[in-house]
Amino acid sequence: MLTATCETKTRSEGTHQVSCGACALHRLCLPLGIDKEDIDRLASIVSRRRPPLRRGEYLFHAGDAFRAVYVIRAGSVKMVNGSRAGDERVTGFYLPGELIGLDAIAAGNHPCAARALETTAVCEIGYAELEALARAIPGLQRQLLRLMSGEIRHERDMMVLLGGMPAGERLAALLLNLSSRFEQRGFPARELRLSMSRHDIASYLGLAVETVSRLFSRLQSEGLISVRRRQVIIDDGDALARLVAAPLSVLNENSP
Amino acid sequence: MLTATCETKTRSEGTHQVSCGACALHRLCLPLGIDKEDIDRLASIVSRRRPPLRRGEYLFHAGDAFRAVYVIRAGSVKMVNGSRAGDERVTGFYLPGELIGLDAIAAGNHPCAARALETTAVCEIGYAELEALARAIPGLQRQLLRLMSGEIRHERDMMVLLGGMPAGERLAALLLNLSSRFEQRGFPARELRLSMSRHDIASYLGLAVETVSRLFSRLQSEGLISVRRRQVIIDDGDALARLVAAPLSVLNENSP
DNA sequence: CGCTTAATTGACTCGTCTCAACAAAAGTGG
């Protein structure tokens, strides 16, 4: 196994072969707000996982013991909640620079599985080491807390979306969300190449696959987007945004 | 104003009049896993907010600058998302010992308002101080991260609930959740005195008030609970739990 | 070039929302 040997060597000699400081994603990731020298200390506890995951492979399974958190380096990942097939639900999509596994701290094991949507490379960070280093580097602690706080906020927004918005607005919200995250990463904001299937999208948005498919068609026929399979072009982002912000029913302020 | 004077005095002289170590809630709250002496340091940055909030009063509003986090000492609070009336949505209910405000760290202001459901007392903890102290006390940092992680996990569970479960199971899940949290706090697990209105419950679960009302009636007629207004008795907790765990459709494992 | 999987579209069904009326508490003021 030539490959395996090669990979092993890479790992043993090059835990921080490419420093976090030199990483293109450092503005989105843990290093944000950390001094140059401290970044090297961070890099020293980051290990790149040897072979990239291929489409469909699991980074970890639901129930796995929690040892490390991961940052997507390239590719994308979906979080899947639910042990047995059938009640499987996608709870999130993660792009390069995003940190996953933080939801496992409390219980000590991963509540969801992480599964690659395409060929995906990740950085692995032992949690014990991360926690210790966060104590030593104030900026790291701060950024870690910020990222977790942002995650809470995002999940809450999704709660509101899933709990109250009609199907069309859910899809519009997802497209806008992906668009802005793509843009942050240097991809064109209006040309999305979705790595996830309609099935994944439907599961994430709490809809049936058929509904998602119909919605893509409808948004296209209304001139808001152009769809060709997983290639989506946002033609009228403002209209999409207006959809999402749409005030539904007009209720009055009511007591406590 | 005798009361006001008294309260003011209490605050100025007794920021940590009742130490966190002596607090009945310390097993649920930040002090968990912290040494006795360190608890005093924690107590020194905790201030009790002077007059308790009365039903309907706000602890903070959506958009308020983020300065502190709060722990419910007594009473209960709802988190309300949405600026103007109409798109108001309840995103959570918080009981004694629970920490709120962590979702504000990332953006620097509160995304949701916190509103008292009944007479409610809180502890206020300046975030700058908390962050600094977390660096000095490993156990505190750990507990803070654990709490945030738990919050992420909980919000995610709610996402799954709201995205995929029928109305009846949503209500059942809420009742069971409240039941176990009541129990942790020393209240009887099967006799719930709900502090929130049907309207709040409906908003939280993403349902219409009428649907919630009907569901209470239905669960009662099925013998699972006994309802008299906000007094709920859980007669068959196992049946409720079975409802929640119910596997819906049987889908097959499907690729990436 | 078949075979399997992914995606689209149509017809019908069902759950939940909306509208509307009503009942029971809980305040409010004379």
Add this chain to the structure above:
DNA sequence: CCACTTTTGTTGAGACGAGTCAATTAAGCG
């Protein structure tokens, strides 16, 4: 303390959105 209004909760009838079932087309992939 009682009539008053205002909340809060319950219940019914009809409408609509989204799910299910089913058939068809278009891609991947070996």
